[in-house]
Amino acid sequence: MKSLRFVGNSKIEVIDVPEPKPTQDQVVIxxxxxxxxxxxxGAFYSPNGLPGNPGHEFAGEVxxxxxxxxFQVGDRVGAHVIVGCGRCVQCEAxxxxxxxxxxxxxxxxxxxxxxxxxYCLRIPDGMDWDTGVxxxxxxxxxxxxxxxxxxxxxxxxxAVFGCGPVGLGVVALWSFLGARVIGVDMSPYRLALAEKLxxxxxxxxxxxxxxxxxxxxxxxxxxxxxxxxTGKPAAVAxxxxxxxxxxxxxxxxEQDQASFNxxxxxxxxELNVYGAWYFRLSEFAGMVELCNRGLKPRKVVTHRFPxxxxxxxxxxxxxxxxGKVLFVQY
Ligand SMILES: [Zn+2]
Numbered sequence: 069m070k071s072l073r074f075v076g077n078s079k080i081e082v083i084d085v086p087e088p089k090p091t092q093d094q095v096v097i098x099x100x101x102x103x104x105x106x107x108x109x110g111a112f113y114s115p116n117g118l119p120g121n122p123g124h125e126f127a128g129e130v131x132x133x134x135x136x137x138x139f140q141v142g143d144r145v146g147a148h149v150i151v152g153c154g155r156c157v158q159c160e161a162x163x164x165x166x167x168x169x170x171x172x173x174x175x176x177x178x179x180x181x182x183x184x185x186x187y188c189l190r191i192p193d194g195m196d197w198d199t200g201v202x203x204x205x206x207x208x209x210x211x212x213x214x215x216x217x218x219x220x221x222x223x224x225x226x227a228v229f230g231c232g233p234v235g236l237g238v239v240a241l242w243s244f245l246g247a248r249v250i251g252v253d254m255s256p257y258r259l260a261l262a263e264k265l266x267x268x269x270x271x272x273x274x275x276x277x278x279x280x281x282x283x284x285x286x287x288x289x290x291x292x293x294x295x296x297x298t299g300k301p302a303a304v305a306x307x308x309x310x311x312x313x314x315x316x317x318x319x320x321x322e323q324d325q326a327s328f329n330x331x332x333x334x335x336x337x338e339l340n341v342y343g344a345w346y347f348r349l350s351e352f353a354g355m356v357e358l359c360n361r362g363l364k365p366r367k368v369v370t371h372r373f374p375x376x377x378x379x380x381x382x383x384x385x386x387x388x389x390x391g392k393v394l395f396v397q398y
Pocket of ligand 1: 153
């Protein structure tokens with residue numbers, strides 16, 4: 069079957085690999101759509117490459133239930149890709165992401181994949197594949213989980229630092245739910261996308277005036293909530309500085325180091341700070357229900373390519389000239 073390989077130095081090739089062999093707890097899925105995630109870009113740029121690909125957002129049809137009676141051929145599923153041991157205290161509490169033995173599922177930019185049956189999320193019949201991969205993937209799943217962690221409310225003004233796929237997911241979700249969302253990004257292309265997805269205002273990032281603009285838009289106080297979705301230290305610092313006194317900061321952008329001014333930005337403001345990583349199985353139903361009620365996450369998608377043209381998708385991500393990019397096989 070077809071798959072992708074990260075050759076190294078920003079090159080992708082389409083390769084032929086053996087069919088997945090499911091273990092006892094797995095089913096085999098015919099992938100209809102996989103989504104490109106910003107977290108793949110480090111491996112994309114690396115000179116070393118990978119033996120395969122780090123794709124981890126996908127949806128498709130069960131093609132081999134492998135003896136699992138709860139599934140039939142043709143069932144439509146998305147994936148929770150952090151697969152826990154299922155036996156430890158964390159797994160039993162529904163916190164698979166904290167399982168000491170969790171395994172991330174990968175190589176999802178391919179024709180088929182094997183996934184633990186317990187982590188297959190049923191996509192409702194009326195839901196299109198694009199929406200399915202978003203709610204069972206990072207763009208909506210991580211955006212939803214982040215804002216659940218932080219406790220965003222409809223009357224909040226929320227500044228989203230970084231209008232890449234996850235940031236745009238937050239913009240779409242909370243504009244739909246009634247909050248005033250301010251998109252903050254350096255890319256005019258992405259700020260325009262944020263506006264299209266319902267952002268109340270947009271502010272150019274990385275300027276001397278960025279924080280002032282955010283304060284002016286919020287009556288001088290600063291946003292109630294600042295969400296860092298870029299993975300850039302400067303955005304972490306700006307989020308801490310911009311948040312209003314007693315406000316909240318949520319950080320989801322992966323990075324090794326960042327700094328802020330503890331006295332000015334944390335202690336005297338008594339900020340509440342949250343980290344968030346990946347959504348819980350229990351959160352999937354809520355996201356599906358919001359889509360039933362009119363949330364349209366697929367507006368986050370700007371480009372679709374067949375697997376054979378994957379290089380174009382990664383090049384677009386490198387140039388930041390896109391929202392969510394999908395590899396479609398439907
Ligand atoms: Zn476990």
